[in-house]
Amino acid sequence: MLKLKNINTFYGKVHALKNVSLHLAKGEIVTLIGANGAGKTTILNTISAVTPAASGEILFADANIAGMPPDRVVRNGICQVPEGRQVFKPLSVEDNLELGAYLRYRNREGRKEIGKDLDDIYVLFPRLHERRKQAAGTLSGGEQQMLAIGRALMGRPQLLLLDEPSMGLAPLVVQEIFRVIATLRQEKGTTILLVEQNAKAALKMADRGYVLETGKVILEGIASELLENKEVQRAYLGKD
Numbered sequence: 426m427l428k429l430k431n432i433n434t435f436y437g438k439v440h441a442l443k444n445v446s447l448h449l450a451k452g453e454i455v456t457l458i459g460a461n462g463a464g465k466t467t468i469l470n471t472i473s474a475v476t477p478a479a480s481g482e483i484l485f486a487d488a489n490i491a492g493m494p495p496d497r498v499v500r501n502g503i504c505q506v507p508e509g510r511q512v513f514k515p516l517s518v519e520d521n522l523e524l525g526a527y528l529r530y531r532n533r534e535g536r537k538e539i540g541k542d543l544d545d546i547y548v549l550f551p552r553l554h555e556r557r558k559q560a561a562g563t564l565s566g567g568e569q570q571m572l573a574i575g576r577a578l579m580g581r582p583q584l585l586l587l588d589e590p591s592m593g594l595a596p597l598v599v600q601e602i603f604r605v606i607a608t609l610r611q612e613k614g615t616t617i618l619l620v621e622q623n624a625k626a627a628l629k630m631a632d633r634g635y636v637l638e639t640g641k642v643i644l645e646g647i648a649s650e651l652l653e654n655k656e657v658q659r660a661y662l663g664k665d
């Protein structure tokens with residue numbers, strides 16, 4: 426479904442991604458692992474065209490989307506949930522969710538389905554339903570993360586880019602977020618590219634993973650094998 430071929434991305438003179446190649450099959454959860462500054466967020470931002478690649482190809486459903494502006498990438502079915510959630514704080518939960526579907530208001534068919542999708546999101550996140558009239562800025566960190574994911578889903582993405590969804594959240598809330606990610610794949614078949622500091626939890630849920638070091642892919646493999654890999658354990662998985 427998605428293929429990056431020899432991608433190079435720069436911030437000024439900083440060469441943040443060096444010949445990165447990776448792929449995701451439809452319905453897969455793939456995780457990116459690496460230390461701070463390894464280039465994980467840059468990969469997501471390069472796919473979504475927030476930080477365009479200087480060279481290389483990004484094939485999505487066989488079309489080269491490298492060089493497309495971000496809004497066209499979204500229209501093609503790729504949606505990013507950025508690090509730090511970035512919900513619209515003064516707006517209600519429900520307004521935030523509806524904004525996620527703004528591209529679909531253009532036609533009658535799309536509008537009809539928005540109400541149904543809203544119901545689906547509320548089934549996935551009952552907490553958001555309880556708080557649907559509340560201003561998003563007054564939600565807890567975990568609830569804001571749920572809202573950010575829910576808002577992205579309202580765009581019916583084929584590929585979801587998730588940046589550090591567990592950042593700063595309590596362990597129980599992290600479990601809840603991970604449960605939803607697993608449900609999404611199971612029930613909707615959403616393909617997910619996941620960036621996580623919590624590499625162990627991410628690998629337990631993912632099908633495959635890529636390990637990045639200073640802008641390069643240094644290792645890739647089946648998630649369960651990466652979990653057993655001594656180098657990965659030593660560098661990224663910690664104890665417990």
Ligand code: ATP
Nearest residue numbers: 436437439441459460461462463464465466467468
């Ligand atoms: P983290 O886990 O800390 O978020 P990361 O693996 O996501 O790290 P990136 O944010 O992708 O790493 O950063 C990759 C490299 O690019 C780093 O060296 C970082 O300092 C640099 N970088 C990121 N954003 C910018 C920017 N806006 N301007 C200049 N350099 C940047």
